[in-house]
Amino acid sequence: MSELNQDPAIILVAPQMGENIGAAARAMHNFALSDLRIVRPRDGWPNPAAVPMAASADFILEEAQLFGETSESISDLHYVVATTARRRGMIKPELTPREAVQEMRRKQAEGLKTGILFGGERSGLDNEDVTLADAILSVPTNPDFRSINLAQAVLLIGYEWFISAPAVTERDAPALEGRAAPASKHDILVLMEHLERELDRVNFFYPEEKRDSMIRNLRNFWARADLREQDIRTLHGVIVALAGEKTRAISGEGEDT
Amino acid sequence: MSELNQDPAIILVAPQMGENIGAAARAMHNFALSDLRIVRPRDGWPNPAAVPMAASADFILEEAQLFGETSESISDLHYVVATTARRRGMIKPELTPREAVQEMRRKQAEGLKTGILFGGERSGLDNEDVTLADAILSVPTNPDFRSINLAQAVLLIGYEWFISAPAVTERDAPALEGRAAPASKHDILVLMEHLERELDRVNFFYPEEKRDSMIRNLRNFWARADLREQDIRTLHGVIVALAGEKTRAISGEGEDT
Numbered sequence: 001m002s003e004l005n006q007d008p009a010i011i012l013v014a015p016q017m018g019e020n021i022g023a024a025a026r027a028m029h030n031f032a033l034s035d036l037r038i039v040r041p042r043d044g045w046p047n048p049a050a051v052p053m054a055a056s057a058d059f060i061l062e063e064a065q066l067f068g069e070t071s072e073s074i075s076d077l078h079y080v081v082a083t084t085a086r087r088r089g090m091i092k093p094e095l096t097p098r099e100a101v102q103e104m105r106r107k108q109a110e111g112l113k114t115g116i117l118f119g120g121e122r123s124g125l126d127n128e129d130v131t132l133a134d135a136i137l138s139v140p141t142n143p144d145f146r147s148i149n150l151a152q153a154v155l156l157i158g159y160e161w162f163i164s165a166p167a168v169t170e171r172d173a174p175a176l177e178g179r180a181a182p183a184s185k186h187d188i189l190v191l192m193e194h195l196e197r198e199l200d201r202v203n204f205f206y207p208e209e210k211r212d213s214m215i216r217n218l219r220n221f222w223a224r225a226d227l228r229e230q231d232i233r234t235l236h237g238v239i240v241a242l243a244g245e246k247t248r249a250i251s252g253e254g255e256d257t
Numbered sequence: 258m259s260e261l262n263q264d265p266a267i268i269l270v271a272p273q274m275g276e277n278i279g280a281a282a283r284a285m286h287n288f289a290l291s292d293l294r295i296v297r298p299r300d301g302w303p304n305p306a307a308v309p310m311a312a313s314a315d316f317i318l319e320e321a322q323l324f325g326e327t328s329e330s331i332s333d334l335h336y337v338v339a340t341t342a343r344r345r346g347m348i349k350p351e352l353t354p355r356e357a358v359q360e361m362r363r364k365q366a367e368g369l370k371t372g373i374l375f376g377g378e379r380s381g382l383d384n385e386d387v388t389l390a391d392a393i394l395s396v397p398t399n400p401d402f403r404s405i406n407l408a409q410a411v412l413l414i415g416y417e418w419f420i421s422a423p424a425v426t427e428r429d430a431p432a433l434e435g436r437a438a439p440a441s442k443h444d445i446l447v448l449m450e451h452l453e454r455e456l457d458r459v460n461f462f463y464p465e466e467k468r469d470s471m472i473r474n475l476r477n478f479w480a481r482a483d484l485r486e487q488d489i490r491t492l493h494g495v496i497v498a499l500a501g502e503k504t505r506a507i508s509g510e511g512e513d514t
Contacts, residue, residue, distance in 0.1 A: 027409070032399040056402060091485055096420070140420050142289040145313060152284070152412055159413055163353070163397050195495070204498040217491055225482035234474055238452070241461040242499035 006108050008161060009035040009115035010154055011073050013129055016042045016121045018049030022061065023151030024118075025050070029057035031158035035115075036064040037073045042120070053151075070117065070129045075186035078112035079104065082125055082133035083153055085146050090127075090220050093135040097160040100137040105164055112182055116157060121150055131219045132185070183227040191232050192222055198243040263365050265418060266292040266372035267411055268330050270386055273299045273378045279310030279318065280408030281375075286314035288415035292372075293321040294330045299377070310408075327374065327386045335369035336361065339382055339390035340410055342403050347384075350392040354417040357394040362421055373414060378407055440484040448489050449479055455500040 010028055015021050015038065025036055038045055045066050054061050067073035074080050081100050095103065104114040117133060119125035130136065139148060139156055148156075183191075196205075196215060205211040227235075267285055272278050272295065282293055295302055302323050311318050324330040331337050338357050352360065361371040374390060376382035387393065396405060396413055405413075440448075453462075453472060462468040484492075 029402045030398050030405060032401075055404070091487075098420070139416070141287050142419070144289075145286045147312065148287055152409070155409055155412065156416055159396070162399070163355070199495065199498055202498045204495065214491075217487065218495075221482070221484075221488045221491070225478070227478075230474065231478045234471075234478070238456065238461065238475075239499065241456055241459045242496065 006111070006113060007033050007035060008104055009037050009074075009077060009113070010158075011037040011039065011070070011115050011117050012041070012120075012150070013039045013070050013073075013117055013125055014042065014120040015118075015150060018043055018047035019053045020121060020150045021047065022050035022053030022057075023149075024154040025054040025057040025060040025064075027151050027155035027158050028060055029054075030155065031162035033158055033161065034060050034063070036060050037067060037115070038064055039067045039070050039073050041066075071132060071185070071189055074115055074117075074132060075184065075189065076113060077115045077185050078182045079107040079114045080117060080133045080185065081114070081135050081137045082117045082130045083119070083137045083139070083157070084124055084130060085138060085141075085148075086124075088127060088130050088136065090130060090136070090216075092130075092133065092220065092224060095135050095137050097137060097139055097157050098164070100135065101157070101160045101164040103135065104161070110182075118150060118153055127216065131216050132223065134223055181229050183229050183232045187229065187232045188222055188227055191227075191235055192219055194236060195239055198239055201243070263368070263370060264290055264292065265361055266294050266331075266334060266370070267415075268294045268296065268327070268372050268374045269298070269377075269407070270296045270327050270330075270374055270382055271299065271377040272375075272407060275300055275304035275306030276310045277378060277407045278304065279307035279314075280406075281411040282307070282311040282314040282317040282321075284408050284412035284415050285317055286311075287412070288419035290415050290418065291317055291320070293317050294324060294372075295321055296324045296327050296330050298323075327389060331372055331374070331389060333370060334372040336364040336371045337374060337390045338371070338392050338394045339374045339387045340376070340394045340396070340414070341381055341387060342395060342398075342405075343381075347387060347393070349387075349390065352392050352394050354394060354396055354414050355421075357392065358414070358417045358421040360392065361418070375407060375410055438486050440486050440489045444486065444489045445479055445484055448484075448492055449476055451493060452496055455496055458500070 010024065010033055012021060012024060015024075018041075021038065021041065028034060028036060041047060043049070045064070046061065050061055051058055065073070081095065081104070087094075100116075107114050116137070117125055117129055119129070137157070139153060141148060195218070199205060205214050267281065267290055269278060269281060272281075275298075278295065278298065285291060285293060298304065300306070302321070303318065307318055308315055322330070338352065338361070357373075364371050373394070374382055374386055376386065394414070396410060398405060452475070456462060462471050
């Protein structure tokens with residue numbers, strides 16, 4: 001089913017209570033979503049506490065995919081939105097639910113797969129997860145009372161997705177941009193890791209305490225850079241050429257001695 | 258407070274579970290609604306089961322008004338919408354949540370008071386209640402799974418109300434994207450030239466007849482990559498780190514000879 005399903009994946013990252021996972025599945029079914037992915041659920045998976053809350057959406061729980069890492073959970077997707085309640089100081093588009101679903105409808109019309117990341121009940125998504133996303137989605141709320149339950153967030157965004165159905169697909173789909181298909185998250189991750197490996201080799205991430213933020217800045221850049229499959233190949237080549245030549249140069253010198 | 262409050266009243270008619278009344282109050286607070294009215298609650302009022310679910314919206318429960326009849330609960334209102342999941346065969350406008358809040362905003366702008374009727378968990382509003390309303394509101398859902406919880410219905414309609422506020426539209430328009438200003442075309446060109454110079458040094462653009470299209474592909478990528486000033490600095494650093502290390506290695510070898 002999920003092979004043909006081009007509706008957004010709902011990705012729960014480190015959810016705590018099984019009841020909320022069940023309620024999220026139910027909310028998904030209310031709005032005809034079915035691709036549920038769960039990353040590191042606190043209480044393991046499957047979780048019997050999820051079932052009663054899912055009501056007749058239990059089939060969504062049964063088909064849910066389990067992942068150890070957020071990056072793995074999105075590897076087949078092309079456009080990912082991270083739901084957060086607070087600003088992260090990252091350079092990413094910040095979208096309302098309505099804007100986010102419109103963007104996802106456009107991606108869907110191009111044949112691309114999308115997904116929405118939801119953080120756990122206590123503290124939401126961590127910065128590393130948000131970094132993987134193309135855009136940030138915040139539900140507008142009363143500034144005096146922002147706390148929305150996990151399943152409620154899924155409900156609101158599922159609702160926006162559902163009611164956005166007919167109009168956008170036809171109206172706003174931009175033409176495919178030539179031969180180059182958008183890169184998958186997997187391809188982008190492999191590229192990032194390639195670059196970071198080479199940069200590690202030349203001690204680029206120095207001093208050590210700055211390492212995480214330097215990597216985050218780079219990853220934020222790649223995430224929004226609209227990479228195409230062709231770019232991925234080219235940029236791997238660029239990295240190999242720049243870094244690999246160094247290796248050849250050194251070993252070339254070595255051969256002379 | 259409620260005398261001056263021109264936001265819609267949320268009217269729960271014959272609600273059954275206190276927990277759902279509490280959750281409805283919480284959802285109201287999320288979207289800055291506070292005028293809660295309760296008609297013939299099954300378990301009496303006040304109901305201690307409502308309090309924990311209301312979280313910090315308990316003040317809404319405390320100020321809630323209790324009524325014996327739906328008609329009494331709406332007597333001070335000018336425009337009332339009835340939420341229903343199914344057609345009633347009545348000649349009334351049938352509105353989506355979005356259309357309903359727009360109509361209510363228009364009434365509000367005229368200084369009129371509005372309200373939304375929600376039926377109890379088991380069977381919703383009865384026809385007599387619906388008859389009192391000016392219009393019918395149905396939340397669009399998956400036709401295979403229409404069942405939405407009472408508090409979820411309040412949440413969705415509260416959300417639509419909240420985001421339909423003119424003030425909100427401005428405030429929650431996606432903010433300027435953070436500290437990093439977009440890079441100037443000049444900065445981008447300097448970056449491209451830096452990269453191309455280093456790539457030339459390692460004979461990346463080979464064979465010669467492919468050189469122009471390879472450069473064009475790279476430049477197309479940088480042009481749409483949404484580069485910020487910070488990215489420009491980082492990427493210069495990346496190029497220097499990858500290519501410069503090579504130069505240092507070579508010149509280091511050179512010094513030895």
